[in-house]
Structures are given as structure tokens and as C-alpha cells.
Amino acid sequence: MKEQLGFDFGVEQPQRLTKVSPARLSTFEDCPRRYRLSYLQRPTPQRTGPWAHSTLGAVVHNALRALFDLPVAKRTAQRAMALVGEYWKDAGFEDAEQAARYRARAKGWVGEYVEDHDVTEDPIGLERWVSAPVSTTGGRPTMIIEGRADRIDQRGGELVIVDYKTGRRAPDEYEARASQALAMYAVASSRTLRLPCTKVELHHLPTGTIAAAEHTPDSLNRHLQRAEETAGDLRLATDTLDAGADGDTLFPARPDRRCSWCDFRPSCAEGQQAAPASQPWDLLAP
Missing domain, CATH: 3.90.320.10 (Lambda Exonuclease; Chain A)
Structure with a gap:
């Protein structure tokens, strides 16, 4: 912090x-323990591998950002779809077939987005x-x-x-x-x-x-x-931790269904007990 x-x-x-x-x-707010593991504990504890939905989101964001960096005349649906291919990664997908299917979907999404919206500004x-x-x-x-x-x-x-x-x-x-x-x-x-x-x-x-x-x-x-x-609670907990208090008490786990796809599930026994582990591709848009 x-x-x-x-x-x-x-x-x-x-x-x-x-x-x-x-x-x-x-x-x-979601889970104080996840906050501590994410931002305060060093070295950073073990995490899960990549998630397919995060990969997909990052690709689409990067493609649209790159599209608006182009001159207006080049902001076409075809170019947007090509940018998806340029930024694509397979991280987190079940297999090459699933990755290819979602790559095609992502191309369709950004292509339709460009066709349906004014991207000249x-x-x-x-x-x-x-x-x-x-x-x-x-x-x-x-x-x-x-x-x-x-x-x-x-x-x-x-x-x-x-x-x-x-x-x-x-x-x-x-x-x-x-x-x-x-x-x-x-x-x-x-x-x-x-x-x-x-x-x-x-x-x-x-x-x-x-x-x-x-x-x-x-x-x-x-x-x-x-x-x-929230910032006040966060600051108090962090300052108290720095003074030598117990981290698990100050930043308790808050188990719920989100534990299934938490990045720090491998490092949190409470999370492992709260919900079964999700597959890295389970949160993809259908």
C-alpha cells in the first residue's frame, strides 16, 4: 500500500x-487474506496458473486499444479482427481446439463492435x-x-x-x-x-x-x-501488521464460492475446503 x-x-x-x-x-472487501497474499506478503505465495477468461479479456482489451491507436481510415472491422490474432494467447484454455474456437469468437466480437459503433472519434x-x-x-x-x-x-x-x-x-x-x-x-x-x-x-x-x-x-x-x-480499515490492518500483529487475524479468509477460482487457492487451506476447484476455462462466456 x-x-x-x-x-x-x-x-x-x-x-x-x-x-x-x-x-x-x-x-x-471480498477477502482480506487474498489482499495480504496479493499485495503484502513477500515472497508472493504459490498461485494458480493462467485463467482462460482472463486471457480472453486481455486479448480483446489489447486489440481494441491498438485499434484506436491507428489512423481513423484503418479502424476497420477486418483490422480489428486481425489484431485479435496478433495479440492472441492460448494460456488457460483446455486445448488447442477450445482456444481456436474462442479466438474465432473474439474476432467476431470485435469485428461486430467496430461495425456497430462509431470508432472515428x-x-x-x-x-x-x-x-x-x-x-x-x-x-x-x-x-x-x-x-x-x-x-x-x-x-x-x-x-x-x-x-x-x-x-x-x-x-x-x-x-x-x-x-x-x-x-x-x-x-x-x-x-x-x-x-x-x-x-x-x-x-x-x-x-x-x-x-x-x-x-x-x-x-x-x-x-x-x-x-x-474500506481504505481506513485497510490502512489500520496494514499498520497493525507492520507493528508485528498476526496476519491471519488481521486479514482473515472469507470463504465463499469465489474460492473455486481464487488465484491463491493453492496457498489457502480455508479456500480449498470452501469450494471445489474450477477448471481454468470454466468462467469463459458460453
Whole structure:
């Protein structure tokens, strides 16, 4: 966990600002032990091998990023499909036949995406890292939120956060609105790029679904308040661990069905007992 000092030349003590990302916050909320194994314990404990759905998602993200890096005239469906082939990896798939089947599907997804959407406008950010100090009360910042947004569009003088999805289920407006990650990207992008940002979108490539939500200042602040609460718990647990307390007590396992596909399943006895192990290809979109 990265931290820095916020300097104050008055009589109050300097306030430490905790840097938090959506990935770190969600990991800690889902399972504190997984957070410790991911970010704090060194050397990093044994992990599972690659997951096919993660490979598939990374390929599609990379292909679309590369497509928008091209001149507008070259942003064709054929070129997008070729980029999938260039970035393709077989890691995590059951066999070469399954990998080839999903490679063909991924090509179809991005090809249809390019045909169905206007890709002539240049995004203001691709895999853009955004970071900003924030306060939920309007006073002195209490934390620094940061993360990497898949795509940031500029539409009519405002920013729109676009997040690509390749999972099994198509998202809806509720999921877009409830996404803490998208809300944090919206706030950080607005502060970084100095343009208003209230709209967030989930683009589901397998179905062509676009789930969009429009945030208000209040809804964004609620996401920040939740992030602030989690960051406080995370900081306290980490500081107490650094002082010599027991890691298993401070960062307990939270067993549930997600233990089936947890990266740290080989290093967590509770997770192994909680649910049977998934095959590396079980989470692929059907």
C-alpha cells in the first residue's frame, strides 16, 4: 500500500493520504487474506496458473486499444479482427481446439463492435492512468484514488468512462451505476483532465450490450465514502501488521464460492475446503 504525507504548515499534525485503487479495495472487501497474499506478503505465495477468461479479456482489451491507436481510415472491422490474432494467447484454455474456437469468437466480437459503433472519434484516453486526491466532505483530502481506465471518451464537452467486458453475463444499468471502479475512474478523470465526468458505460462484447449510467454528485460521493471506509480499515490492518500483529487475524479468509477460482487457492487451506476447484476455462462466456 503506497502512502504519502499531506503537508500542513499549521498546528495540526500532517495527514497521511492512502493511495487506493478499485482493484485493491475490491480485493480487500471480498477477502482480506487474498489482499495480504496479493499485495503484502513477500515472497508472493504459490498461485494458480493462467485463467482462460482472463486471457480472453486481455486479448480483446489489447486489440481494441491498438485499434484506436491507428489512423481513423484503418479502424476497420477486418483490422480489428486481425489484431485479435496478433495479440492472441492460448494460456488457460483446455486445448488447442477450445482456444481456436474462442479466438474465432473474439474476432467476431470485435469485428461486430467496430461495425456497430462509431470508432472515428479519438478517445481522450486509452488504458489511461488517472489519479486524484479526494475528500468526501469538501475539506482536506483524505485519500488518493487511482486506476487505469479502459477508455475515456470526450463527448460534447464531457468525459465518459468506457469499460470493456467479455464475461458470461451481460451487464445492466444497475451494474454500471453500482460499479465502484467506474465511479472512481469518473472522479479521478474529471480531476486529472479538468472536464466534467458523470457518465459511465459497460460495453459487453459477446452480446453487444452497452449498460450506461449517469451519476450525480451525491451518487459519486457515496462511492467515495464507501472507498474511504474500506481504505481506513485497510490502512489500520496494514499498520497493525507492520507493528508485528498476526496476519491471519488481521486479514482473515472469507470463504465463499469465489474460492473455486481464487488465484491463491493453492496457498489457502480455508479456500480449498470452501469450494471445489474450477477448471481454468470454466468462467469463459458460453
